Amino acid sequence: MKIIQAYKQANTSWYYFQKKILLKNPLVLVFGNRYLLEQSEVIEEIRNEFPYTDLVFGSTSGEIIGCSVYDQSISVTVIEFEKAHFVIERENIFNFNKNATKLGQTLYNKIPKQGLKHLFVLSEGSFVNGDSLITGLETNGDLKTSITGGMCGDDARFEKTIASYKENPKEGEVILIGFYGESLEVSYASFGGWIPFGPERIITKSQDNILYEIDGQPALDLYKKYLGDKSNELPQASLLYPLNVTPKGKKEAVVRTILNINTADQSMILAGDVPENARVQLMMASVDGIAQGAQIAARLAMNQRAAPPQLALLVSCIGRKLVMNQRVEEELEQVQEIIGDTTAMAGFYSYGEMAPFNGSTSCELHNQTMTLTLISE
Known part of the structure; x- marks a missing residue:
């Protein structure tokens, strides 16, 4: 070669x-x-x-x-x-x-x-x-x-x-x-090297890569509560706080980046599928x-x-x-x-x-x- x-x-x-x-x-x-x-x-x-x-x-x-x-x-x-x-x-x-x-x-x-x-x-x-x-x-x-x-x-x-x-x-x-x-x-x-934090929740409404509800609450609204002041920097800030998603029936979790948000219906558009009934947690990371x-x-x-x-x-x-x-x-x-x-x-x-x-x-x-x-x- x-x-x-x-x-x-x-x-x-x-x-x-x-x-x-x-x-x-x-x-x-x-x-x-x-x-x-x-x-x-x-x-x-x-x-x-x-x-x-x-x-x-x-x-x-x-x-x-x-x-x-x-x-x-x-x-x-x-x-x-x-x-x-x-x-x-x-x-x-x-x-x-x-x-x-x-x-x-x-x-x-x-x-x-x-x-x-x-x-x-x-x-x-x-x-x-x-x-x-x-x-x-x-x-x-x-x-x-x-x-x-x-x-x-x-x-x-x-x-x-x-x-x-x-x-x-x-x-x-x-x-x-x-x-x-x-x-x-x-x-x-x-x-990856990212670390999950916060409680593990359940995706209760989604379609393909669009996340509508977590634990019956509007997904974006719940996500903003976790981000606090950083929610004003969405969607860019979401790159620093992705989601850890474990589909029902699977042991391995996949990380999902949020590509965009829709304030009209409080949904989030992710880079891959987020199936209903999957477990989900926020993630954070350090350089090391x-x-x-x-x-x-x-x-x-x-x-x-x-x-x-x-x-x-x-x-x-x-x-x-x-x-x-x-x-x-x-x-x-x-x-x-x-x-x-x-x-x-x-x-x-x-x-x-x-x-x-x-x-x-x-x-x-x-x-x-x-x-x-x-x-x-």
Whole structure:
């Protein structure tokens, strides 16, 4: 596997982390600030600098290369496989009347199955229901084929996200990358580091990812009581106080970020499903707790690997970045300490992360986690 990484900020030259060479039929991952990716001249510059066919674009809430986090930038990771290969398919949620389950089914059906080792998803992050997308991908799938990925970001603006394969980035795109080959070893993990607090309550009214009532009370009204003075800073403040949701009949809880609020009906719109009768608690975090969570994710991903990873794809949540602020790179340093400094690290800060729970192959949508996909051949 050969990997070339580079980044640039507006009105600057490209900075390369390795010697610039041309690679053969590589996968090119382009993560960047949404405002930059909306500029046709920026996209043209990227195509000229990286004259390859398989370019995948995604907007972010911060770009990751190595142990550095960049804002207002474009990061590029170019990957040439020695023996393995990949297939990329795309669909747009607007062609499915925003039905993410049908989109997921269609995408999975388009991907060749023979020799399929792993699926990586890069999804629109503003209004695609990540839970429904995963359901669609797994409906007719072989659960032995692992799925990881993330939802695109837009800094902390939550205005819109964009992505694409080959074309110029646009709204509504969902890209699925299939990795193939016996030579591939893929491992993954996801962990948060957030701490539940306050009483555990029951979701009494919800629909998909819209939360209306907790313990029979208007959800937003109850949430504001917990936040106190910080409720004046909603919805941004909700990134610092997500919900810990344990669906009925399940042992594992998922964290749910609040994307928006509706004062008219006192509801909250979350980044994933919040089923009725699920148990729910508020959560909070410390910088040290988040950094430790990233290290735990790395340890889980490295557990029982046969070979050291050559590439680490990191998807971490915008909420973690906001909490850590100037110390955000500490969680990347914690990851590198575990996976080794010879592993190329690339990724982005997201509106949602996708990975199975530890010990499972069934994918879940997470919020507020560090999610790793480790690849070698």
